[in-house]
Amino acid sequence: MAQNPTEPNVLESFMTFFQGWLVRQQSFLEQLHHSISSESANEVNQQKSLIEQVLAHYQEYYEETAKLARQDVFLLFCPPWLSSFERTLLWAAGYKPSLILRIVDGAVKDLTDEQTRRMEEVKAETKNGEKELTETLARLQQSVAAPPMVALARRIGRIMDGEISSLDSAIEALKTSMLRVLEDADSLRKSTVSKVVEILSPVQTLKFLAAAAQFQLQVRRWGMERDSQKALTGVV
Template identity: 60%
Template sequence: MSNQNGSNLQERFQNFFNGWLERQQSFLDQLDHFYSSLTSHENHLEQQRNSIIEQVLSHYQEYYEEKARAALEDVFTVFSAPWLSSFERTFLWIGGFKPSMILRLVNNILGDLTPEQLQIMERMKAETSQAEKELMETTATVQESLAAPPLLTLARRVGRLMGGEILNLDGALERVKTAMLGVLQSADGLRASTVRKLVEVLSPDQKVRFLMRVAQFQLSIRRWGVQRDSQRATSCLSLRG
């Protein structure tokens, strides 16, 4: 894929992501409204609460669907996630958040989990940790293939390659791309299934608080990261001046 195509993808996904974050803030405001109304057990409020929970989960699903389409176009760009701030990228694990991080957040967010819920959480943590380990091993294998002698030798000679060698390099890169795409799809699948299983365990009240805190966490990281990058850019311009 050309640099131009990668640049186009970055711009398109950046626009999508900016709009997605705006809707995320809107959903957070709605969740906050319902959280403040939880003491009122009016039927219409409960119905609206359940509706907004489903909308929030669909909102996350929309993100993964758009991300999957982008990855088919250029998985390398999706892995690097240039639409995120440098601080946000420190949280990246195979192109997204680490599933076990969500499970750790639950313990900090919710202090009213029942013994049965806690038992389920512990089981989920063990299963998720094992799945993460397996994915990391697969990722390491893909990364090692990038540094394999034949591919590395061809890459170093990219400016002097003959026709047959170019085909070999293209074929090798295509195999790496396919492998990376598979790893990303598996990681996103684990992220989605972890959240889905977690939400199924929680009561409606707990779901609202959980989704609120996760959104607040994400948006605060976003704001702080963008602000820090902006300050760094301003400082660099000042030094150059």
């Protein structure tokens, strides 16, 4: 039976990367806050440079998760490097793109009428993209629960050679579909951020990126503390 288990060193390598990525995320958050507080007209180039660095930081994360997904896409849909609380917020192995827009609404209060109009267009496009992907995810879940897959799974302990091939084919088809969903979801997340950055001014973008980083790090901190408390008390 053909298998493609995640090699321990591959997962360990990603988890090491992720810990370092979070450290850099905290550093960028501090730089963003400093840039916002020292706002002045002659610092526009520095602001744009920082924005580019932060966006490259996120792109690095997407590239690393894409590598891991090619090894074992199932890991991305239930990532062991996240806390249990962080996992409850996942949609297609990441945050919903619409969350990005809610963060903008909370962090940027000085949008012009034209910016507001363009943001509404992005919200509509993002909503449609999320709807399509959510429907695709639902179909995937239905296919996993469909009689042929369930029957094969129940017979795994007494499966015959011919059925092994059928099970392998079903799992490979599921992997391919999940990988495609992940790629499409990441594409929607990245395109949403790109559209937002294109609409906002540099200072507004700094505020948005700072709020996004703050949100992620706070969720991370709270989730890890919650898991630690559960471990100490034995609560599941």
